[in-house]
Amino acid sequence: MSNYFNTLPLREQLNQLGVCDFMDSGEFLDGVNVLKGKKLVIVGCGAQGLNQGLNLRDSGLDVSYTLRKEAIEGKRDSWKNATENNFTVGTYEELIPSADVVVNLTPDKQHTAVVNAIMPLMKQGATLLYSHGFNIVEEGMQIRKDITVIMVAPKCPGSEVRAEYVRGFGVPTLIAVHPENNPEGKGLAQAKAYCVGTGGHRAGVLRSSFVAEVKSDLMGEQTILCGLLQTGSILSFDKMIEKGIDAGYASKLVQYGVEVITEALKHGGVTGMMDRLSNPAKIKAFEVSEELKDIMRPLFQKHQDDIMSGEFSRVMMEDWANGDKNLLAWRAATGETAFEKTPAGDVKIAEQEYFDNYTLMVAFVRAGVELAFETMVQAGIKPESAYYESLHETPLIANTIARKKLFEMNRVISDTAEYGCYLFDQACKPLLKDFMTKVDTDLVGKNFNEGKDGGVDNQSLIAINEALRTHQVETIGAKLRKAMTAMKSIKTA
Amino acid sequence: MSQPVVKITNLNLKYQHKPVLQDLNWTIKGDEHWLLCGESGSGKTSLAKAISGLTHSYGNIEITFNQERELPPLVYYVANWFQFKDLEGQSNFYYQQRYNKQSAETTATVKTELESFGKKHALPIDALDTILAALGFSEQKDATLIQLSSGEHKKLQLVKSLWLKPQLLILDLPYNGLDSTSRRNLNTLLEEIAKAGTQLILISNETEVPDCINRFAMIKEGQLVEIAGHERNLKGTKSVNRPVPAFLTDAVSLRPSGEIIKMIDVTISYGEKKVLKNINWEVNAGEKWVLHGHNGSGKSTLLSLICGDHPQAYANNFHLFGNKRGSGESIWEIKERIGLISPELHWYFDPSATVWQSVVSGFYDSSGLFCDPGYSKKSQTDELISYFGLDEYKNTLMNELPLGKQRLALLARTIIKNPEILILDEPCQGLDQQQTEHFNRLVDDLCKNGTTLIYVGHFDAQIPSCIEKRILLENGEVKSIETDIYTN
Numbered sequence: 001m002s003n004y005f006n007t008l009p010l011r012e013q014l015n016q017l018g019v020c021d022f023m024d025s026g027e028f029l030d031g032v033n034v035l036k037g038k039k040l041v042i043v044g045c046g047a048q049g050l051n052q053g054l055n056l057r058d059s060g061l062d063v064s065y066t067l068r069k070e071a072i073e074g075k076r077d078s079w080k081n082a083t084e085n086n087f088t089v090g091t092y093e094e095l096i097p098s099a100d101v102v103v104n105l106t107p108d109k110q111h112t113a114v115v116n117a118i119m120p121l122m123k124q125g126a127t128l129l130y131s132h133g134f135n136i137v138e139e140g141m142q143i144r145k146d147i148t149v150i151m152v153a154p155k156c157p158g159s160e161v162r163a164e165y166v167r168g169f170g171v172p173t174l175i176a177v178h179p180e181n182n183p184e185g186k187g188l189a190q191a192k193a194y195c196v197g198t199g200g201h202r203a204g205v206l207r208s209s210f211v212a213e214v215k216s217d218l219m220g221e222q223t224i225l226c227g228l229l230q231t232g233s234i235l236s237f238d239k240m241i242e243k244g245i246d247a248g249y250a251s252k253l254v255q256y257g258v259e260v261i262t263e264a265l266k267h268g269g270v271t272g273m274m275d276r277l278s279n280p281a282k283i284k285a286f287e288v289s290e291e292l293k294d295i296m297r298p299l300f301q302k303h304q305d306d307i308m309s310g311e312f313s314r315v316m317m318e319d320w321a322n323g324d325k326n327l328l329a330w331r332a333a334t335g336e337t338a339f340e341k342t343p344a345g346d347v348k349i350a351e352q353e354y355f356d357n358y359t360l361m362v363a364f365v366r367a368g369v370e371l372a373f374e375t376m377v378q379a380g381i382k383p384e385s386a387y388y389e390s391l392h393e394t395p396l397i398a399n400t401i402a403r404k405k406l407f408e409m410n411r412v413i414s415d416t417a418e419y420g421c422y423l424f425d426q427a428c429k430p431l432l433k434d435f436m437t438k439v440d441t442d443l444v445g446k447n448f449n450e451g452k453d454g455g456v457d458n459q460s461l462i463a464i465n466e467a468l469r470t471h472q473v474e475t476i477g478a479k480l481r482k483a484m485t486a487m488k489s490i491k492t493a
Numbered sequence: 494m495s496q497p498v499v500k501i502t503n504l505n506l507k508y509q510h511k512p513v514l515q516d517l518n519w520t521i522k523g524d525e526h527w528l529l530c531g532e533s534g535s536g537k538t539s540l541a542k543a544i545s546g547l548t549h550s551y552g553n554i555e556i557t558f559n560q561e562r563e564l565p566p567l568v569y570y571v572a573n574w575f576q577f578k579d580l581e582g583q584s585n586f587y588y589q590q591r592y593n594k595q596s597a598e599t600t601a602t603v604k605t606e607l608e609s610f611g612k613k614h615a616l617p618i619d620a621l622d623t624i625l626a627a628l629g630f631s632e633q634k635d636a637t638l639i640q641l642s643s644g645e646h647k648k649l650q651l652v653k654s655l656w657l658k659p660q661l662l663i664l665d666l667p668y669n670g671l672d673s674t675s676r677r678n679l680n681t682l683l684e685e686i687a688k689a690g691t692q693l694i695l696i697s698n699e700t701e702v703p704d705c706i707n708r709f710a711m712i713k714e715g716q717l718v719e720i721a722g723h724e725r726n727l728k729g730t731k732s733v734n735r736p737v738p739a740f741l742t743d744a745v746s747l748r749p750s751g752e753i754i755k756m757i758d759v760t761i762s763y764g765e766k767k768v769l770k771n772i773n774w775e776v777n778a779g780e781k782w783v784l785h786g787h788n789g790s791g792k793s794t795l796l797s798l799i800c801g802d803h804p805q806a807y808a809n810n811f812h813l814f815g816n817k818r819g820s821g822e823s824i825w826e827i828k829e830r831i832g833l834i835s836p837e838l839h840w841y842f843d844p845s846a847t848v849w850q851s852v853v854s855g856f857y858d859s860s861g862l863f864c865d866p867g868y869s870k871k872s873q874t875d876e877l878i879s880y881f882g883l884d885e886y887k888n889t890l891m892n893e894l895p896l897g898k899q900r901l902a903l904l905a906r907t908i909i910k911n912p913e914i915l916i917l918d919e920p921c922q923g924l925d926q927q928q929t930e931h932f933n934r935l936v937d938d939l940c941k942n943g944t945t946l947i948y949v950g951h952f953d954a955q956i957p958s959c960i961e962k963r964i965l966l967e968n969g970e971v972k973s974i975e976t977d978i979y980t981n
Contacts, residue, residue: 050595
């Protein structure tokens with residue numbers, strides 16, 4: 001198998017990277033009809049598998065689960081998830097041959113093995129559905145020519161996919177059809193119907209391609225989403241300890257700070273987040289983030305280049321073949337950081353205090369979101385796709401950090417995200433060494449406004465507001481967020 | 494022993510920038526147990542939270558604990574609403590999550606929750622069993638918090654407070670969601686701890702309160718007004734009788750007739766535990782049912798099946814609107830025909846929706862609004878909001894309103910589409926007596942047009958007069974089905 005993207009001529013590469021159409025809700029009026037009466041068989045019953053299946057069944061579709069023999073005989077968690085919710089569960093041999101649509105919701109790392117096992121069992125003209133394109137694009141998996149290959153990717157964790165559905169909403173979703181596998185031309189209609197079945201059509205659907213999804217998803221998760229939040233958190237905590245801030249306070253500020261700060265990002269974009277700061281703090285955060293953008297730009301570009309060339313996935317798959325040597329070492333190192341080992345103190349931190357005392361993180365988030373977005377767009381990814389993989393997902397990872405800190409956050413994100421996160425973090429920390437020596441507690445640990453009179457220069461404030469508000473991630477974000485009406489606020493501790 | 498325990502002088506408190514308490518004065522002496530009653534939204538909860546130090550207020554609140562007593566020198570407040578967290582300290586739970594089984598437990602069990610509470614306050618573990626038994630809660634020890642019904646969450650909070658026996662205990666709507674036996678036993682337990690030295694402040698509009706209650710008060714225009722005990726149930730003068738909006742009473746054509754619900758040996762179990770056992774029940778169009786049963790008898794689970802909220806519906810011989818569940822219908826097609834209110838629907842409702850969005854979302858059966866409803870739905874919404882007297886709160890967020898007002902908005906949401914079936918699970922929780930009577934009259938009006946009704950209420954006095962049939966659940970089984978019992 002060879003990297004699919006690299007087999008394409010440049011013209012076709014650009015073509016597929018550029019598939020990006022924010023769909024009108026009128027395109028979903030046919031509901032789930034295309035899939036009504038068809039047999040949907042989901043492979044895997046983890047968080048995405050279970051919750052998507054619950055939604056699809058509640059939308060009137062016929063859903064069952066297939067698991068490996070060992071999972072069924074061992075009554076593993078996936079088996080329990082499916083049977084306790086009264087789904088039919090069977091082996092590949094029992095369920096795949098009669099399936100009209102096989103939904104592959106197993107972890108990325110298992111895709112090649114899973115697809116090789118199920119493909120011979122699939123009936124003529126069936127459909128194979130992915131929620132991430134890594135296997136097709138980076139591993140170059142070849143699917144039998146009579147099979148239709150589509151993607152439906154809800155851009156939220158599985159529990160959220162269910163929670164939003166039962167309240168009558170949905171989560172933003174990407175859909176795609178693999179151009180090499182659309183023999184009957186039914187791919188798009190089936191992807192739309194599946195999307196309605198999970199509720200995604202109520203929150204904004206982006207028509208994308210396997211290529212655009214993979215190249216933007218990998219970039220987002222390595223840089224701003226997981227990588228930079230990890231680097232920023234560790235550096236902030238270490239700085240506070242160095243400057244004598246109480247360790248329990250520092251730990252709590254870092255663990256919950258990203259969540260509170262990015263909650264503002266979720267509702268109002270970078271502008272909304274920066275507006276939570278006082279004027280002097282906003283000017284400072286702007287300046288600091290400009291500096292951070294300059295320092296980190298080459299690193300963001302290197303990550304994007306390696307993703308585009310396939311170098312990233314080649315090296316990662318080497319590590320998979322090598323028994324995850326690098327991954328496990330990095331994972332262990334994350335578990336050993338001082339932040340990870342210091343429990344959050346029993347102190348009350350008010351919501352606004354997270355902004356005032358953690359201005360540095362606001363600067364990190366602005367720098368990371370804008371850089372990731374800019375770098376993706378420069379590489380040929382469309383702004384809508386870039387938005388979902390940068391700004392949109394940042395609060396979701398931040399919520400995971402608030403719940404689990406870094407070590408466990410890395411354990412629950414995807415295989416590719418965890419590897420990419422460590423890779424970025426390893427390279428980014430040394431880059432920021434000089435920058436961090438200049439940082440003091442006014443930016444992290446204490447209230448930035450303390451001892452200042454709050455006065456600012458009109459002209460510079462106007463210029464900064466202008467720069468923030470007219471950035472493309474803001475203009476495109478305003479449009480896309482409108483489709484995700486009445487987003488639920490996360491209830492925090 | 495009549496030195497003041499609580500002395501409040503010139504207390505001022507604002508709720509969402511509106512003054513609620515204005516120069517309120519209140520002295521509670523050592524031998525007094527108070528009942529605070531009156532209209533919803535008058536400031537009772539705000540006052541209770543101010544005394545408990547849970548909200549910011551201006552003025553003076555002096556609390557003198559008796560250092561010689563063994564009881565913990567604490568004010569303990571039992572909220573009118575349940576709240577719990579998962580093992581990661583978050584409370585991002587969603588509507589009917591408790592019915593979706595996940596292999597990994599994310600919340601603590603009742604037992605570990607109580608153990609950690611006991612440890613925190615150094616409480617004797619042997620005192621716990623009596624309290625659990627009296628409130629009929631002993632069986633729930635191994636249940637996880639997410640699995641509890643709203644009534645059971647209430648009980649858990651009450652168990653903690655009765656076990657703690659603080660010197661001052663404030664209970665906000667303690668009877669909400671409790672069955673009649675539990676209410677009686679709660680009163681006995683409250684009398685016991687009162688004898689042992691706990692002073693009580695009860696916020697409630699119930700008639701049956703512990704005998705030890707010896708002072709009564711209401712809040713009027715921000716001030717505390719003491720009343721005589723017998724005055725508390727007199728009706729207020731404010732009797733608003735607006736006409737029911739015509740779009741709800743116009744004869745509704747095409748109400749289908751025939752069988753709506755048919756359950757044959759319906760059984761719901763979690764692992765070994767059966768919550769519903771061999772339920773056989775038929776409901777035909779136009780029938781008016783009351784569903785009775787003690788807390789934990791399976792009422793909410795039964796209703797969740799009907800509303801398309803329970804995954805195990807697919808594994809049972811259960812027909813809705815003539816179709817077997819799982820024969821290709823979507824839950825949204827089911828919900829379209831049902832108007833539902835329940836404690837859980839309220840608790841999980843989108844707190845950041847405005848009153849207007851909440852009411853109009855009843856047309857779509859969503860929690861909050863995700864689309865543009867168009868002209869006629871918008872004007873019907875406005876009309877209904879006026880009918881419920883909520884005009885001034887139209888653009889207020891739900892979480893900025895007192896419980897009673899939130900509930901009124903959700904009741905408007907329940908009826909706005911004039912559904913074929915009304916499922917009203919303790920609809921009047923948090924409402925005062927007048928609002929309750931008013932709503933029940935409205936239900937009677939709506940039901941004249943052939944609407945099917947299933948009503949759950951733990952208070953016999955609070956049931957609409959149109960009810961004609963009764964199903965009684967006990968420990969997950971149908972204890973009895975009676976027809977034509979309430980017609981007179």
